[in-house]
Amino acid sequence: MALKETDSSKLLMAVVCLVSVCSSVPISDLLDRASQGSDKLHALSTTITQDLNSHFPPIGRMIMPRPSMCHTSSLQTPSDKQQALQVSESDLLSLARSLLQAWSDPLLVLSASANTLHHPEQTSISNKIQELQLHSKSLGDGLDILSGKMGPAAQNISLLPFSGRNDIGQDRISQLINFNFLLSCFRRDSHKIDSFLKVLRCRATKTQPQMC
Amino acid sequence: MRRDLRGALLLLLTAAVQSSSMSAPGKPVLLSCRSPEKETFTCWWEPGSDGALPTTHHLYYERERLEGTYECPDYLSAGRNSCFFDKNHTSIWVDYYLTVMASNALGNATSDPFKMDVMEIVKPDAPGNVTLWVEEREASPCVHVRWMPPSNTDTKSGWVTIKYELRVKKDNSNNWKEYTSGTQTHFSLYSVSPGGVYTVQVRCLLDHGSWSEWSNTTFVKISNYLQNERPLSMLISILSAILFIMAGLILIAKRKSVKQWVLPPVPGPKIRGINSQLLQSGGSDNVGNALIIKQSFPPIYFVWEDQMEDYLIVTENEDWLSSNSQKRKKSLIPACFHFDSEIHSKESPCHQNDWEKDEEMSQVDNNNKPFTNTGYVDFQRHVENVQEADVKHVDYSRVKEVKGDNVLFLEKEKVQSSGYMDFQRQERIPEDYSRVKEVESDHLVVLQKQNAADMSCKDEGNHYTDCALHKPRKPHVCTELSDSGYVDTIPAPPLM
Numbered sequence: 001m002a003l004k005e006t007d008s009s010k011l012l013m014a015v016v017c018l019v020s021v022c023s024s025v026p027i028s029d030l031l032d033r034a035s036q037g038s039d040k041l042h043a044l045s046t047t048i049t050q051d052l053n054s055h056f057p058p059i060g061r062m063i064m065p066r067p068s069m070c071h072t073s074s075l076q077t078p079s080d081k082q083q084a085l086q087v088s089e090s091d092l093l094s095l096a097r098s099l100l101q102a103w104s105d106p107l108l109v110l111s112a113s114a115n116t117l118h119h120p121e122q123t124s125i126s127n128k129i130q131e132l133q134l135h136s137k138s139l140g141d142g143l144d145i146l147s148g149k150m151g152p153a154a155q156n157i158s159l160l161p162f163s164g165r166n167d168i169g170q171d172r173i174s175q176l177i178n179f180n181f182l183l184s185c186f187r188r189d190s191h192k193i194d195s196f197l198k199v200l201r202c203r204a205t206k207t208q209p210q211m212c
Numbered sequence: 213m214r215r216d217l218r219g220a221l222l223l224l225l226t227a228a229v230q231s232s233s234m235s236a237p238g239k240p241v242l243l244s245c246r247s248p249e250k251e252t253f254t255c256w257w258e259p260g261s262d263g264a265l266p267t268t269h270h271l272y273y274e275r276e277r278l279e280g281t282y283e284c285p286d287y288l289s290a291g292r293n294s295c296f297f298d299k300n301h302t303s304i305w306v307d308y309y310l311t312v313m314a315s316n317a318l319g320n321a322t323s324d325p326f327k328m329d330v331m332e333i334v335k336p337d338a339p340g341n342v343t344l345w346v347e348e349r350e351a352s353p354c355v356h357v358r359w360m361p362p363s364n365t366d367t368k369s370g371w372v373t374i375k376y377e378l379r380v381k382k383d384n385s386n387n388w389k390e391y392t393s394g395t396q397t398h399f400s401l402y403s404v405s406p407g408g409v410y411t412v413q414v415r416c417l418l419d420h421g422s423w424s425e426w427s428n429t430t431f432v433k434i435s436n437y438l439q440n441e442r443p444l445s446m447l448i449s450i451l452s453a454i455l456f457i458m459a460g461l462i463l464i465a466k467r468k469s470v471k472q473w474v475l476p477p478v479p480g481p482k483i484r485g486i487n488s489q490l491l492q493s494g495g496s497d498n499v500g501n502a503l504i505i506k507q508s509f510p511p512i513y514f515v516w517e518d519q520m521e522d523y524l525i526v527t528e529n530e531d532w533l534s535s536n537s538q539k540r541k542k543s544l545i546p547a548c549f550h551f552d553s554e555i556h557s558k559e560s561p562c563h564q565n566d567w568e569k570d571e572e573m574s575q576v577d578n579n580n581k582p583f584t585n586t587g588y589v590d591f592q593r594h595v596e597n598v599q600e601a602d603v604k605h606v607d608y609s610r611v612k613e614v615k616g617d618n619v620l621f622l623e624k625e626k627v628q629s630s631g632y633m634d635f636q637r638q639e640r641i642p643e644d645y646s647r648v649k650e651v652e653s654d655h656l657v658v659l660q661k662q663n664a665a666d667m668s669c670k671d672e673g674n675h676y677t678d679c680a681l682h683k684p685r686k687p688h689v690c691t692e693l694s695d696s697g698y699v700d701t702i703p704a705p706p707l708m
């Protein structure tokens with residue numbers, strides 16, 4: 001047993017040394033990759049919304065009864081450019097991570113309800129939701145790595161519990177309404193994440209103005 | 213009078229009221245909102261009917277996370293029937309609920325509420341300062357396009373990321389070719405041809421918003437200066453074509469000599485004495501005559517001077533080769549006539565000198581049996597060994613008649629022989645042949661009579677003489693001559 005532990009600790013040391021030697025990937029590159037991921041995430045959510053609205057009148061224009069606020073609305077985020085540029089990098093990253101983390105459970109709910117959605121584009125929507133989950137997971141992992149390089153504030157994640165809307169609705173209309181609402185909340189949050197990461201990317205690459 | 217005036221006024225009023233119906237204003241409609249840089253936005257509405265009265269419009273809004281109802285901060289900056297929200301009044305990621313109210317003396321009308329979020333209404337202005345210039349390279353020209361981002365967008369903080377697209381059209385066609393430029397503010401077009409007028413337009417996009425309008429068109433004309441160089445290259449190509457044609461004509465005119473030079477004639481096998489023209493002329497007589505060797509009877513072994521051909525000796529026995537390496541290239545293969553009687557002749561058919569060499573060879577032959585296969589024996593040009601001065605051809609003559617033991621009558625016709633013969637050594641030389649004692653005339657050969665004792669199997673003598681000469685002999689041609697047909701093996705007629 002003792003031998004095993006020394007072996008595994010040696011292995012760990014070797015891996016850490018290797019990682020530290022090999023992995024000097026600059027933060028700018030990591031941020032570039034992360035912002036590309038968030039761009040893709042938001043583009044996907046926009047596509048799903050368009051699929052959803054393709055057979056219905058533009059729901060956004062009409063005042064749909066809003067069931068409630070988005071579950072992430074309690075998080076204080078900058079609401080214009082001026083405010084956003086005043087937030088520190090670590091805080092911006094922390095906000096992005098918190099938002100992303102807050103959607104890991106609700107995406108499961110969305111995915112489950114997409115399977116039983118009464119909509120002509122149901123298959124396409126369902127597939128895209130699955131893709132959304134994958135992208136969200138990989139982006140989350142990337143942001144975790146980034147946070148390790150950006151200071152202690154970046155490690156804070158605000159918990160935003162999703163108040164168990166496991167049943168989206170009984171009838172078709174309320175099911176569609178709730179689905180649409182959840183999706184719109186996700187769209188907003190993915191846009192926020194994308195904007196924050198792009199601001200971070202621009203700040204990290206002062207020598208490369210084309211990154212902005 | 214006054215009653216008439218009142219009646220007239222009433223009439224006028226009723227008439228006025230009936231002719232133009234004044235009413236409360238119609239319901240205005242909010243058309244759209246747009247944010248050019250994600251920092252401000254503008255909304256436009258369409259007023260309804262004004263009810264023939266001066267009507268004013270007011271826009272009121274409510275906002276998520278903001279208590280109260282507010283009125284539009286700026287009705288003027290964006291033109292008629294619009295409301296401009298500046299930076300202080302713009303927030304993103306929050307919902308705005310807008311309504312427009314039209315009011316006149318007779319009433320109000322309110323539009324339907326319009327919900328919007330700034331993140332959804334982003335549409336930038338078109339890029340500006342689109343400039344083109346032509347780079348004139350030798351092979352093909354190219355057009356460089358450069359532009360500026362729209363003036364109100366912030367490209368330094370990362371708040372927006374701009375992507376560009378351009379489209380190009382040649383001359384007056386309606387086909388635009390589109391290219392994506394990414395985030396660069398310059399682009400190069402390489403598929404341009406001289407003499408064309410190219411029209412270029414650029415547009416841009418902010419993050420996930422809508423595309424802007426196309427920029428103003430910019431033209432560029434690519435000059436035809438390259439065509440001035442064409443006459444020179446055409447001249448050169450014409451001259452070289454003329455040169456080629458001339459060279460080709462010369463070659464064709466002199467094709468025979470060229471052919472001689474390129475493909476030198478290979479000497480083919482030629483049968484001496486055969487008249488090929490007779491062969492070609494046909495006719496059985498001619499063919500027969502052509503094939504018959506016409507020559508005077510010479511010594512029987514043949515040395516030919518001008519048709520010396522070298523043969524390779526093919527042998528399996530290496531000892532023979534090594535010991536006879538020097539002597540490989542010599543041999544004389546006599547064709548021998550066999551006769552019953554030995555005829556004495558001063559000219560020995562198988563000449564002694566030449567036989568000496570053959571002796572050694574044949575000695576070794578007999579000992580080692582080098583020839584297991586067919587051997588072509590090559591001939592040297594033994595000009596020095598020629599005993600007969602005028603032996604030039606390999607000549608056979610046909611024996612017409614044998615008289616007695618030692619007289620041969622040859623046919624007058626000359627039989628031409630082949631130029632060489634294939635000799636097989638593995639067979640033992642048959643026993644009998646006779647020496648020609650003398651040649652009396654063109655057609656008379658006297659053979660030498662020999663005793664068995666004289667013509668023993670001496671080493672210095674010819675090995676072709678077998679000791680068993682007592683065997684009844686018939687004149688026959690040496691059978692060791694191969695059947696390849698080079699030698700005219702005409703069997704002698706039986707003795708009469």
